Amino acid sequence: MTKIQELTDKRKSAWETAKAFLESKRDDSGIVSEEDTATYRKMEAGVENLTAQIEILENQEKRDRMMRTVSRSPILTDPAEGLPAGTGRASSAYERAFWDAMRIKGKAVTDDLTVGTDPSGGYLVPDEFERTLVQALHEHDIMRQLCRVIRTSSGDLKIPVVASEGTASWVEEAAEIPTGDDTFGQVILSAHKLATMIKVSDELLADSVFDIESYIAQAFAGRIGAKEEEAFLVGDGAGKPTGIFAATGGAQLGVTTASTTAITLDELMDLFYSLKSPYRRKASFLLHDATVKAIRKLKDANGQYLWQPSVKEATPDSILGRPLVTSTYVPEIAAGKKTIAFGDFSYFWIADREGRVFKKLVELFASTGQIGFLATQRVDAKLILPEAVKVLVMKS
DSSP states (O other): OOHHHHHHHHHHHHHHHHHHHHHHTOOTTSOOOHHHHHHHHHHHHHHHHHHHHHHHHHHHHHHHHHHHSOOSOOOOSOGGGTOOOOOGGGSHHHHHHHHHHHHSTTOOOOGGGGGGBOTTSSEEOOHHHHHHHHHHHHHHOHHHHHSEEEEEOSSOEEEEEEEEOOOOOOOOTTOOOOOOOOEEEEEEEOOEEEEEEEEEEHHHHHOTTSOHHHHHHHHHHHHHHHHHHHHHHHOBSSSSOBOTTOTTTSOEEEEEOSSSSOOOHHHHHHHHHHSOHHHHTTOEEEEOHHHHHHHTTOBOTTSOBSEEOOOSTTOOOEETTEEEEEOTTSOOSOTTOEEEEEEOGGGEEEEEESOOEEEEESSTTGGGTEEEEEEEEEEEEEESOGGGEEEEEOOO
8 A cells, every 4th residue: 555545545534533523522502612613623634734745745755756766768779870859849959958058157159059049038948847837837837737738839729619619400490491501700819928037056057966957947937937927816917827716717606606705515405506517527626725615514414514625646635526626816705796606617728839949048136156047938828718717705
């Protein structure tokens, strides 16, 4: 048995024990004493701690698998004897020249780098390293795990979507058949610029043991990934992507609560069934951890808790039988806020503009013995079919 499965079993047992304890301490009117409530809170905190430990181990396993992945095929023969070599940013020559330019202070630009020169003055990262960056972003940004990611080369991407569907009609023999064509609208994905600056000391760069590739990949993914996830959820489309919870251009309204501070089981049921059946098959709930805590004590008509912790390794927790995903950027419960999204997030498209750019800033931090690395990427995202995701809104 793996450690993750062991902790998962332990969490399930702890949760069942906590529920049984709470039920056993209710008096005839259903009230639990203050002392027993405090004890239950401690038991609940233990379950949450186990959940955090499981997530840590699962993330470690993901990174271990990533590190074990062979990124290049071994060269078993002399390239001069017919082995095809990569071209452009995929070539080993470009990759060597790129990292030489990044690592060595005042390194002259070689002819190999001209194929990846960006008009803004930086260098496009080698293809192999770009795949590493994207994989690291996937680990840091929950939306990249849920949504559809596409790559564009340049310009706006125009996506035709059905605005209204045609219908069939019953007609008499030899009668004219009415037209029922679909009408189409358009969703445009452009490219918003997202940037971060990383500083590295001269001594570290001069140290051949220092793995600059891994350092930049993790720093880039951590900073860019967090900002991406925030925009993909609550971005207003002004110089940034339009998020799922955006007031305009986001998901459709599913249900509005009767309270400004609480969510009921009936309202979650209404949200669930506000989504059309075809979308429910692949749907997930997306909400803040604080909202999860608020609904964990809700029960159905049979007295069963609505929230069900996963009992299987690498399987997410669920609500109403559908997976539950959390993000710190989803709005918390408050008057007028959209707090839960439920839907098929594959209809939220993330468009990566091909070619992430790095610039080396030698003089800017020379007085402190550091070199700056400016990393930029261009990305946009939109929900291309609003009816595929519904949100629960708190009463104003």
